[in-house]
Each structure stands twice: as C-alpha cells, then as structure tokens.
Amino acid sequence: xxxxxxxxxxxxxxxxxxxxVWSVTPAxxxxxxxxxxxxxxxxxxxxxxxxxxxxxxxxxxxxxxxxIGIVLASVNIFGGFAVTERMLAMYKKKERK
Amino acid sequence: xxxxxxxxxxxxxxxxxxxxAPAFAASGEMAVNPxxxxxxxxxxxxxxxxxxxxxxxxxxxxxxxxxxxxxxIAVVTTLLTHEIASIWEILIAIAIGGSIGFVIARxxxxxxxxxxxxxxxxxxxxxxxxxxxxxxxxPGAFGITDAAGILLPVSRVEMGLGxxxxxxxxxxxxxxxxxxxxNMSGAPILLPARHVLNLGTLAAILGLIGYFYxxxxxxxxxxxxxxxxxxxxxxxxxxxxxxIGGADMPVVVSMLNSYSGWAAAAMGFxxxxxxxxITGALVGSSGAILxxxxxxxxxxxxxxxxxxxxxxxxxxxxxxxxxxxxWKAGSAEDAAFLMKQAETIIIIPGYGMAxxxxxxxLREMGDLLKEEGVSVKYAIHxxxxxxxxxxxxxxxxxxxxxDEVFELEDINSEFSQADVAFIIGANDVVNPAAKTDxxxxxxxxxVFDVDKAKTVFFIKRSMGGxxxxxxxxxxxxxxxxxxxxxxxxxxxxxxxxxLG
Numbered sequence: 150x151x152x153x154x155x156x157x158x159x160x161x162x163x164x165x166x167x168x169x170v171w172s173v174t175p176a177x178x179x180x181x182x183x184x185x186x187x188x189x190x191x192x193x194x195x196x197x198x199x200x201x202x203x204x205x206x207x208x209x210x211x212x213x214x215x216x217i218g219i220v221l222a223s224v225n226i227f228g229g230f231a232v233t234e235r236m237l238a239m240y241k242k243k244e245r246k
Numbered sequence: 247x248x249x250x251x252x253x254x255x256x257x258x259x260x261x262x263x264x265x266x267a268p269a270f271a272a273s274g275e276m277a278v279n280p281x282x283x284x285x286x287x288x289x290x291x292x293x294x295x296x297x298x299x300x301x302x303x304x305x306x307x308x309x310x311x312x313x314x315x316x317x318x319i320a321v322v323t324t325l326l327t328h329e330i331a332s333i334w335e336i337l338i339a340i341a342i343g344g345s346i347g348f349v350i351a352r353x354x355x356x357x358x359x360x361x362x363x364x365x366x367x368x369x370x371x372x373x374x375x376x377x378x379x380x381x382x383x384x385p386g387a388f389g390i391t392d393a394a395g396i397l398l399p400v401s402r403v404e405m406g407l408g409x410x411x412x413x414x415x416x417x418x419x420x421x422x423x424x425x426x427x428x429n430m431s432g433a434p435i436l437l438p439a440r441h442v443l444n445l446g447t448l449a450a451i452l453g454l455i456g457y458f459y460x461x462x463x464x465x466x467x468x469x470x471x472x473x474x475x476x477x478x479x480x481x482x483x484x485x486x487x488x489x490i491g492g493a494d495m496p497v498v499v500s501m502l503n504s505y506s507g508w509a510a511a512a513m514g515f516x517x518x519x520x521x522x523x524i525t526g527a528l529v530g531s532s533g534a535i536l537x538x539x540x541x542x543x544x545x546x547x548x549x550x551x552x553x554x555x556x557x558x559x560x561x562x563x564x565x566x567x568x569x570x571x572x573w574k575a576g577s578a579e580d581a582a583f584l585m586k587q588a589e590t591i592i593i594i595p596g597y598g599m600a601x602x603x604x605x606x607x608l609r610e611m612g613d614l615l616k617e618e619g620v621s622v623k624y625a626i627h628x629x630x631x632x633x634x635x636x637x638x639x640x641x642x643x644x645x646x647x648x649d650e651v652f653e654l655e656d657i658n659s660e661f662s663q664a665d666v667a668f669i670i671g672a673n674d675v676v677n678p679a680a681k682t683d684x685x686x687x688x689x690x691x692x693v694f695d696v697d698k699a700k701t702v703f704f705i706k707r708s709m710g711g712x713x714x715x716x717x718x719x720x721x722x723x724x725x726x727x728x729x730x731x732x733x734x735x736x737x738x739x740x741x742x743x744x745l746g
Binding site: 152155158159160162163165166167169170171172173174175176177178179180181182183184185186187188189190191192193194195196197198199200201202208210211212214215216217218219220221222223224225226227228229230231232233234235236237238239240241242243 | 289290293294296297298300301302303306307309310313314316317320321324325328329330331335336339340341342343344345346347348350351352354356359362363366367369370372373374376377379380381383384386387388400499500503506507509510511513514515516517518519520521522523524525526527528529530531532533535536539626628631633634635636638639642643645647648649650651653
C-alpha cells in the first residue's frame with residue numbers, strides 16, 4: 150500500500166476514534182483503558198512476522214526479538230481481554246424489588 | 247461464561263476459511279494478498295465495535311467479544327500469510343505470555359487496576375521497541391528494503407518513531423507502575439534544570455530520526471543511530487514521569503495509554519497493516535480524550551501536569567490557623583438515626599474508601615437504608631479513583647447497581663433537595679474553596695455542592711489530614727456538617743449495626 154492510502158486510513162481512524170470514545174460512558178472508562186490495552190497489542194502482528202522469518206543475515210536476532218515481543222504482547226492480549234471481561238461482568242442493574 | 251452467539255461464531259469460521267484457502271498459495275506476499283488485507287481491515291472494524299460497545303454496560307460484553315475475535319483474526323491471518331520457520335516456538339511464546347496474562351487478570355484486586363494498566367502499557371511499549379528493532383535488523387522479512395537491500399527512508403522514520411514512542415511508553419509506564427504500586431514514593435522528584443534536559447533530549451531524538459532518514463545506508467554507515475534513538479527515548483520516558491506527583495497519576499496513565507496507541511500506529515505504518523493503524527489511532531485518541539477529561543476534572547492544563555511538581559509546596563503557609571476552628575463531631579448512632587429519617591441520601595465515595603476496603607460495607611449500608619424506604623444514590627467525581635472510571639468499577643465489584651451511580655454533572659443539582667450527603671474517603675472533590683477561593687490550588691475544579699444538602703456526614707480518619715492538594719476544607723466547619731472521625735470501614739460497620 151502506498152503511503153497516502155495508509156495515511157488516509159490513519160486520519161479517518163483518528164476521527165472514528167474521537168467520536169467513538171466520546172460516546173463511551175464515564176462509568177466504563179476503566180474497562181475502556183483495559184480493552185484499549187488489549188487491542189493495542191495487535192502489534193503482535195509485527196512480532197509474529199519477525200519470529201516467523203529466519204535464515205537471512207540478522208534473521209536469527211530478529212527471530213528472538215520477535216519471540217520476546219510475542220510473549221509480552223500475549224500477556225497483554227490475554228490479560229487485557231480477561232480483566233475487561235471480569236470487570237464488565239460486575240456491572241449489574243438493579244434487580245431486587 | 248456464556249457461549250458466543252452462534253451467528254458470531256459462524257461469521258468467524260467463515261472468515262477464517264476465506265482467508266485460509268488462498269493464503270497458502272500466495273505465501274510471503276502479505277502486502278499484495280487482498281484477502282489478507284481484507285482480514286486486517288475486518289479486525290480493525292471489530293476493534294472499533296469493541297470500543298463502541300462500551301457506550302453502555304448492556305452492550306459492553308458483546309463489544310469485548312468483538313475485540314477478541316478481531317485479535318484472533320489478526321493473529322491467524324498473519325500466521326497463514328507468512329512462511330514460518332518454526333510454528334512451535336511461536337505457539338510456545340503465545341502460551342507462555344497468554345497464561346501469565348490470564349493468571350494476572352484473574353488474581354488482580356480491583357483496587358490495583360491502575361498499576362495493572364500501567365504495567366500492561368509498559369509491555370505494549372516494549373513490544374513496539376522489539377518489533378521496531380526486529381524490523382531494523384531484518385528489514386527483508388518486513389518487505390521494507392529497496393532493490394539493493396537498503397532500508398527504505400520512509401520506513402526508517404516510521405520505525406524510529408515507533409521505537410521512540412514505544413520506549414517512552416515503556417520507561418514512563420514502569421515509573422507510573424512503581425509509583426502507583428507504592429514501590430516508589432508518589433512525591434514528585436524534581437531534577438535541577440529538568441525542563442531544559444527534557445526538551446533537549448526530545449529535540450535530540452527528533453533530530454536523530456531526521457538524520458536517520460538522510461543517511462545513505464544506515465546499517466553500515468551509522469550502526470549506532472537506531473540504538474541511540476531508542477536509548478534516549480528510554481531515558482526521556484523516565485525523566486518525564488518522575489517529576490509528576492501521585493495526584494496526577496490518572497492523567498499520566500491516560501497519557502501513556504495514548505502513547506501506546508501511537509507506538510502501535512507507527513509500527514502499523516512500517517508494516518502497511520490496516521489493523522495496526524486503525525487500532526493505534528483508536529487507542530491514541532482514547533488515551534488523549536481520557537487525559538483531557540481528567541485534566542478538565544482537576545481544572546489543570548495538560549502542560550502543567552506534564553511539567554510536574556504538583557502537590558509539593560501548596561497550602562503549607564496557613565496550616566496554623568485551621569486547628570482551632572470549631573467543628574461538630576458525630577457518632578455512628580447519630581448518623582444511623584438521621585439517615586433512617588431521610589428521604590434521599592447521596593453518597594460521595596473517594597479513594598480513601600477503597601484504601602479502607604469499605605465498599606462492601608457501604609453497599610450493605612445502602613441496602614439497609616433502601617429497606618427503610620430511603621432513596622440512595624452514589625455520586626462519582628471523574629478523579630475519584632486512581633484512574634478514569636476506577637470508582638465505578640470498585641462499586642460495581644461491591645454489587646452496587648450501576649443505575650444508582652451518577653456522574654458529577656448529572657447529580658450536582660440534586661444536593662439542594664437531598665437530606666443527607668454522605669462523604670466517605672473523599673475530600674478535595676467536595677471542597678467549596680474550588681468555587682470561591684482564587685488563591686487555592688484547586689480553584690476552578692468542578693466540585694460537588696455538598697454544602698447544599700440538609701445534613702453532611704463526613705467520614706475522615708482525623709481532623710489533621712488534608713486531601714491530596716493539601717488544602718483545608720470549609721465543609722468540616724459548617725453548622726450542618728457532622729464529622730465522623732474513624733476508619734471508614736469501622737465507621738460504616740458501626741452505622742450498619744445501628745441501622746439493623
């Protein structure tokens with residue numbers, strides 16, 4: 150993809166982010182942070198590419214950097230989604246009476 | 247745990263098969279594989295839906311599932327569209343990280359959420375640095391070299407920014423974690439000439455990234471360059487956060503949230519990956535908006551928070567006079583008696599309540615009062631906890647229904663009709679000095695009009711201590727205020743006994 154297409158997606162996504170985040174209820178701001186944490190670990194994609202490659206010059210170093218990156222990002226992905234799930238399960242409406 | 251809706255599961259299965267079929271044919275050509283690009287786009291859209299779901303608690307759980315599906319699509323697509331030297335190493339790495347994350351998420355106490363989030367931010371930051379470093383040492387695997395095998399100049403800027411923002415996120419979050427977790431004092435650490443030092447370092451990082459762009463062949467000509475940028479960025483993250491005091495940590499955590507997003511976006515540019523770019527933009531905006539909300543709730547400018555040093559010297563000049571002023575002490579019996587008679591009660595919890603672990607007994611108190619026919623509402627200030635929305639989670643954990651919990655602007659007009667304002671573990675957010683005293687460090691901060699309620703109960707450990715901002719509170723001395731001096735949990739337990 151050329152730079153301008155990528156930039157266009159980025160700028161549009163910033164606007165989408167702006168409007169979507171303002172619509173999040175303040176009561177859920179902590180789960181918002183936990184889930185943004187989890188999704189920003191989509192950076193694991195880069196770590197997977199590095200870890201998958203090998204063979205060429207620098208490939209071995211890159212592979213290990215990638216593998217450590219996968220471990221760190223996985224902590225975040227699993228931890229982030231699980232803790233968000235745990236928090237969201239606590240939000241209950243009045244049910245008694 | 248309930249099962250996923252069947253339609254969602256079906257869609258996921260369909261999508262993954264769709265990607266899987268052509269992927270093996272066109273392995274190694276991720277950038278030109280339209281189905282892979284489509285899958286990353288789908289992941290990005292699912293992440294948008296994950297945040298969209300948080301607009302109400304009912305839709306939030308479905309939103310979180312969308313996020314998980316999006317992540318699964320991104321990971322599976324990447325694995326299917328690349329030739330993998332050893333899948334086992336990758337799966338083991340995911341299993342190690344995943345189980346650590348899962349165990350932490352299960353065990354963490356809700357009061358410790360701010361530390362957890364700060365810790366998680368540091369991991370995203372470090373992962374961004376590692377990915378940038380991997381792309382630097384093996385650019386071929388990422389398809390960012392020219393015909394001669396030299397790193398493309400645009401990619402150098404992107405990876406330089408990615409590594410720098412990632413490193414700042416990492417070291418900044420580590421400091422935030424240590425401060426929030428109490429391993430390090432919350433007091434600001436002020437280095438001499440820190441502004442010059444910080445701005446100089448930032449300028450050096452940007453200058454070096456510019457230089458990185460113009461070097462003919464960075465790996466052979468200037469092998470030190472990339473690592474110097476990264477090293478300086480680690481240092482600046484550390485320097486930026488140490489002067490910021492404990493009271494400003496909600497802003498810091500939100501800001502680092504934003505940085506972790508920008509780091510992911512920068513790496514998304516390097517890889518030309520839409521899922522990463524969309525996510526980075528979402529997370530970046532999210533953190534920025536939360537920082538803005540937190541600053542507004544404290545009436546502080548973002549720049550003054552970043553400059554640091556808040557809470558060091560404020561209000562110390564007038565400590566002598568306040569000791570002698572008369573105030574009324576109340577007991578648990580008084581409080582229980584008056585609250586039973588009341589029609590409406592508004593409870594204002596602050597972080598002190600969480601420190602005393604009083605949220606469960608507080609909810610019991612609410613239940614007992616509701617049985618007496620009293621209307622009970624909870625009022626939450628945006629900076630009530632140690633991070634945005636923290637107090638809401640703590641009350642939700644204590645089984646307080648979320649429709650009894652109100653935000654500042656929604657409930658502030660109701661104090662004039664309320665019989666009782668019950669303040670537990672809060673102080674600065676009910677201080678009228680914010681409205682009247684221009685010399686006060688908290689002047690201009692939006693506060694609850696508790697003094698308009700008929701009676702105010704103020705639970706406080708002792709008369710000596712003051713809030714985070716270090717200022718005295720007029721409410722203590724009002725005629726309609728009764729001070730309940732005790733540990734918050736013990737006091738509420740006593741009140742409950744008298745209510746029962």
